[in-house]
Amino acid sequence: MLVQAFVVAVFISIFVGIVLDKVDKTLLAASGAVILILSGVLSFESAIHSIDFDTLALLLGMMVFVEGLTAVGIFKWLSLKLGLITRGNPLYIFLLINIATAFLSAFLDNVTTVLILAPLMISLTQGIGLPPKIFLLSVIFMSNIGGAATMIGDPPNILIGSQVEHLGFVDFLEYMTAPVLLSILVVIGYLKLTKGDLIRSRDDMLSWLFASNLMLADIRHQARTFELKRSVKHKSLFVFIAVIAGFLLHPVTHIEPPVVAITGAVFLLLVFHKQINLHHLFGKIEWHTLLFFAGLFIVVGALEEVGVLETISHLLVSLTSNTLVLILIILWASAILSALVDNIPFVAVMIPVLSDLIHQEPFASNPKSHLLWWALALGACFGGNGSIIGASANVVSVGIAQSKGIKISFMEFAKEAVPVTFLTILVSTLYLTFLYFM
Template sequence: MFEQVAVALVLVAVFAGIALEKIDKTIIALAAAVLLVVTRLISFEQAIHAIDFNTIGLLLGMMLLVACLYEVRLFEWISLKLGLATGGNPVLIFAVFSVATAVISAFLDNVTTVLIIIPLAIALVRGIGLDPKSFVLCIIFQSNIGGTATLIGDPPNIMIGAKTGLTFLQFVQYLTLPCALCVVVAMLLIRRRYANVIRSRARVFGWLFMSNLLLEQIRRQEQKLNIPRAVLVKSCVIFGIVLLGFFTHAATGLNPAVVAIGGAVLMLLAFPRELELHHGLRRVEWGTLLFFAGLFIVVGAVEQAGLLKLLAHGLVSLTDNLWVLLLIVLWTSAILSAVIDNIPFVAVMIPTIQNLITEGPFAQHPKAQLLWWALSLGACLGGNGTQIGASANVIGSAIARSAGVNISFGTFAREALPTTFATIVVSALYLTVLYVW
């Protein structure tokens, strides 16, 4: 009993410390892990075993791969091509950048995506004399929605996939449709709210003049960028090989972490002059990886103390109806992810759901796997709820602020809350259809 209380207090302290944001979350997670080992609430061997190296390996591999693609300036080239594709039309800028953000976020981390897209979107929209605020907000929302669609799009999905063995194809099969619907819903809501800004101005001479000047400037930037065709081809081929590896990893038996790290190594081998390993390593978020390691040890101690089984029994006591439990997991994940870091919550929920599926009353239920999709949709989409709900929200708002586009916490919430609510409703309906089907 003492062990359970002590571990529970450490877990609460971790959540509180992360939520208050007074101390870096990596320091909090590592301090908690060290405390648990020193007080023998978990042994050193158990602590090492609790660290999910599949998750950390996949994160490391994707960080290195993205760093390599960034160094060869592939993302800069893509953003300029997107700008030219819009023709300076506000409606096309809104549509193209929204959809492109969602698609890119499905395969790259959300922060990298907003770093690529937002600066050019602001330049384009401001260049034709419009307020970029609505465009920036939609890009941020779409980065979180798109990241929900695949195994590698968002850390919660990486954690779920690594712990459960769910494949890349299963994530695509179950999450692409609801995410596509949510992309459309978010676009419609923002478009309706800012209808006076996001509209065609094809017959306005002043707008035509400014848009043509802007497009000419983008063409000059593209010429100045001057990326050799061989670099573009090799980069795209290697990234294609990585995606193929993810799609086929269940058949080939290759761990997704091996695929990601292998892709980064291929980039380093293909571009020995353009890329240097230490440059790529500098772009790796080592603090994030250490945060995950510390957090896994904390969750390992929680599981060792039997608290996760108590949590699973608590959920069962609420309802023995799987459909109701799906909605509870979905909405709880969404609400908590809007106000606290979703990674600790997901780390605790994964073994809890595993207990429900393997030992609980839903062990023989044919639709029990839907709980994983409820957790993923709630945790990832819920991050759109507030300005601090996801890293992409914080970084995207900061980029906009540095460009003179101020998005306050209240302004963000006014657009984010209806959008988040609508996307969670879409997810609830989708899960209901899967449950009944």
């Protein structure tokens, strides 16, 4: 019992430290792992065994892949093209940039997506004289919603997809595409309804026509000065499609997602070896994120080793024997916690808890118990929209806005974010309930 209390205290200390944000979360996770090894709770061999190298390999592969595409300029070219297509029309700007954000977030990490599209959204809206805040917030919302669609779109999905047996890229598409698309439609409809005075065409206003023409002239100038060879575009598209195909064909080829990601990254570097500076590229990889995950895996391994996770699963069983009720508890609890704290430690703990729970009665005999995984994924991803600290993309986007003189306070963010989060979790509730009774 004392050992359990000690391990729980270490985990809670890490969790609180992450919330307070006084010490880097990577250092907190690494310190927790070291303490648990030195105290003898885990042997070094057990600690290494606790690390999910599949998850780390998938993360590393996708990081290198995305940084490689960034280095060759494909994302800058894409942002300029999107700017020209909008023609300075507020409605086109709102719809096109948000749809692009949701789509890209399904395949890139959310931070990369907002780094590409948040500055574009700000410059387009300011260029035609509109207040950019709600447009920028919509990009944040779409990045978190779109990221839920695939196994590689958001870290919680990467954790679930890598650690849960029999769940792969195709399963995420099968179960997550519908709630993501529905949530995108609901959120766009909600924002159009509540912010319609900003998000509308202004073809009849001379001042808008003048401002939009000036802005488009500037984008055309940037496009002319930024040359991207057609071969670079074609090669980038080919490698991107090849990687996505690799994920989709897993049921046929049985090539694991981490192998696809690493292979795609290496292939991209080979194709563009003349254009990419490897030292510069590897300097931009988020090694601290990989170390954070490794440390966290060791801490979660210790929780499992001393029986804490088994105790939690028994508590959940005693809480309710109704599978649907438990599915909805997991969904809403994940969403609320993800809005308030880093969702990665929560998801990392819940994966072994749910794995154990699904093998206990009455859940083991219920064919719908697998919906618990989708409740966890939807809650963790959509819940990230709930507050300014709910997801890394939120923090980065607000930082970009601040660097351009646009201040978004915690309460300002929450005022727009809470209704959006509630609507998406409501959509998820209806979706999971529908699947349960199908």
